[in-house]
Amino acid sequence: xxxxxxxxxxxxxxxxxxxxxxxxxxxxxxxxxxxxxxxxxxxxxxxxxxxxxxxxxxxxxxxxxxxxxxxxxxxxxxxxxxxxxxxxxxxxxxxxxxxxxxxxxxxxxxxxxxxxxxxxxxxxxxxxxxxxxxxxxxxxxxxxxxxxxxxxxxxxxxxxxxxxxxxxxxxxxxxxxxxxxxxxxxxxxxxxxxxxxxxxxxxxxxxxxxxxxxxxxxxxxxxxxxxxxxxxxxxxxxxxxxxxxxxxxxxxxxxxxxxxxxxxxxxxxxxxxxxxxxxxxxxxxxxxxxxxxxxxxxxxxxxxxxxxxxxxxxxxxxxxxxxxxxxxxxxxxxxxxxxxxxxxxxxxxxxxxxxxxxxxxxxxxxxxxxxxxxx
Numbered sequence: 001x002x003x004x005x006x007x008x009x010x011x012x013x014x015x016x017x018x019x020x021x022x023x024x025x026x027x028x029x030x031x032x033x034x035x036x037x038x039x040x041x042x043x044x045x046x047x048x049x050x051x052x053x054x055x056x057x058x059x060x061x062x063x064x065x066x067x068x069x070x071x072x073x074x075x076x077x078x079x080x081x082x083x084x085x086x087x088x089x090x091x092x093x094x095x096x097x098x099x100x101x102x103x104x105x106x107x108x109x110x111x112x113x114x115x116x117x118x119x120x121x122x123x124x125x126x127x128x129x130x131x132x133x134x135x136x137x138x139x140x141x142x143x144x145x146x147x148x149x150x151x152x153x154x155x156x157x158x159x160x161x162x163x164x165x166x167x168x169x170x171x172x173x174x175x176x177x178x179x180x181x182x183x184x185x186x187x188x189x190x191x192x193x194x195x196x197x198x199x200x201x202x203x204x205x206x207x208x209x210x211x212x213x214x215x216x217x218x219x220x221x222x223x224x225x226x227x228x229x230x231x232x233x234x235x236x237x238x239x240x241x242x243x244x245x246x247x248x249x250x251x252x253x254x255x256x257x258x259x260x261x262x263x264x265x266x267x268x269x270x271x272x273x274x275x276x277x278x279x280x281x282x283x284x285x286x287x288x289x290x291x292x293x294x295x296x297x298x299x300x301x302x303x304x305x306x307x308x309x310x311x312x313x314x315x316x317x318x319x320x321x322x323x324x325x326x327x328x329x330x331x332x333x334x335x336x337x338x339x340x341x342x343x344x345x346x347x348x349x350x351x352x353x354x355x356x357x358x359x360x361x362x363x364x365x366x367x368x369x370x371x372x373x374x375x
Contacts, residue, residue, distance in 0.1 A: 004034055007070040011035070011103060014072060020104040022111050029137040030107060036060075036069035038128035038160040039100060042085030043068070043075035044092075052093045057085035075100045077128055078153065097247065098153055100128040101191060105244065110134060112226060112240070113189050113212050119143065122182065122204065124175035124213075125191035125246075129157030136166040144168035145182050147175040149250055176249055178204045185209060193222050193246040195292065197363045202227075202235045211235055214246045215361065215370065217288030218254045218295050221281050222246070225361045234364050241357035243281055254295050255312045263308065263319040266332035273342045274327035275307035275320040282356055283345060289370050290344035291337050309337050348372060 012030040015021040021030060040060055045068070047054035055076060058065050068075070078084055078098035110131070115121065119139060126132055126148035135144045146168055148154035154172040161168065171179050175190070176198045183204035190201075193216035201211055209229050216222035224244045227237030248254075278284045278296070288294070294309045294316075307320040316333030329338045348354070354372045362369045 004036055004066065004070075007036075007066070008032070008034065011070045011072070015104055015107055018072070018104060020108045020111070025138050026107055026110055026134070029134040030103070032137055033130065033133040034164060035100070035103065035130050036066055037164045038130040038133070038157070039065075039069050039075060039077070040160065041077065041156060043077050043100065044079060044085055044096070045076075047091055049091065054091040054093050055079060055096070056091050057088060059085060072102050072104045074102045074105075078150075081150075082152075097250075098127060098150065099247070100130055101246070103130075106131045106134065106191075109189060109191075109212060109224070110138070112224070113187050114210060115139060115187055119186035120182070120184075121145070121187045121189065122179060122185040123147065123189050123191065124178075124201075125249075126154055126157045126170060127191060128153075129161045131191055132157065132168055132170075133161055133164055133166050136161070136168050141166050141168045145171065145179055145185075147171045147173055147179060149174055174251060176200065176251060180204055188212070190214065191246060192249045194249050195252045196368045197225070197227070197235070197361070199363060199365055199367075202229055202233065202363050205229045205235070207231045211237075214244050215239065216246070216248050217285070217292060219278065219284050219288040219291075220296075221285040221288060223285065223356050223359075227361060227363065234362065236360070236362050239356045239359045239361065241355050254293075257295060257297070257310055257312060260308070261310065261315065261317045261332060263306065263317065263330060263332070266317075266319075266330045268328055268330040271320070271327050271329045271338065271342060273338075273345050274322065276322070276327075277345065282353070283348075285356055285359075286344050286348045286372075287341045290340045294337055294341075309341075311335065311337060 021027045042059040044055035076096040076099045080094040081097045120143045123146040126146040132146045151172040178200045184206035186209050188205050188211045190213035193214040211227045215225045224240040227235040229235045293311045299306045309318045316335040316337050318331040318338035320329050359372050
């Protein structure tokens with residue numbers, strides 16, 4: 001038994017024990033598809049240095065690289081949109097832009113996709129190609145189409161898939177537009193997060209077909225959503241509570257904040273919903289439904305901590321300060337951001353603070369709605 005085969009078998013057993021692998025076809029895929037083949041350019045591991053998050057490359061000729069490939073963890077494969085592990089030495093302090101998702105989440109999503117033999121699948125976000133390889137093993141490469149926005153990442157995935165014996169249809173392009181030439185699909189799965197599910201995905205999925213994607217927001221809370229497409233061209237479904245996080249699709253990333261507003265202006269009042277309430281994952285999800293274009297940052301000014309929400313698009317802002325036992329909010333711009341959030345949180349709490357797994361998602365040609373059952 002080769003070293004990597006032993007590692008594949010051990011990974012499959014670990015994922016089964018943890019409850020991620022639930023059916024034999026997907027277990028066979030994990031036992032057969034070599035994850036390390038999709039990481040031959042290396043990966044970045046997080047450093048423990050103080051200050052901003054740092055990343056250092058781990059290359060295939062280093063001890064521990066192979067074992068690292070088979071840990072149930074996400075492995076960053078690209079930094080700042082262009083930088084791969086082979087491009088640097090030492091440490092880099094930039095944001096990750098591509099990764100190999102932790103296998104436990106990958107197989108959990110594939111299980112939740114509920115594929116059947118003969119299903120045609122569109123995958124949004126090829127990444128390293130590992131999840132694409134699992135789909136090919138389960139369904140056959142002729143039934144798998146995968147899209148990746150970054151041509152370089154797509155080409156590396158193509159090479160890794162070919163080396164592993166798979167040749168699905170790979171498209172370099174904007175996954176939010178889908179691939180209409182191959183529609184309709186029986187299943188659509190996204191391995192990037194979206195702030196709004198594109199209606200193009202609904203159009204390209206047959207009635208009765210399933211869409212599985214992560215709904216996210218610029219405040220940083222996100223959950224898996226599974227929707228079924230109806231005969232009327234509308235997709236409906238619910239969220240899975242589980243705090244799933246993916247990188248947001250590049251075209252839906254928040255814009256640069258630019259010049260911050262003058263927060264000394266505006267009207268100030270007390271608020272019963274404070275910035276600390278947003279530390280709760282569910283409350284934050286509710287808040288970003290109410291203010292979908294708001295970004296949050298924490299500043300220290302004149303010896304006090306300020307929590308600033310900014311909507312770059314329309315210039316609205318709200319700043320929250322904790323004074324003793326009381327939170328105050330000061331707002332400016334055309335929209336009272338915190339009023340919207342406070343109102344939504346109170347309505348959610350009045351309904352009994354239902355869990356995110358009770359939230360309903362609907363996508364129509366007019367757009368997306370997300371809500372909770374009213375108490």
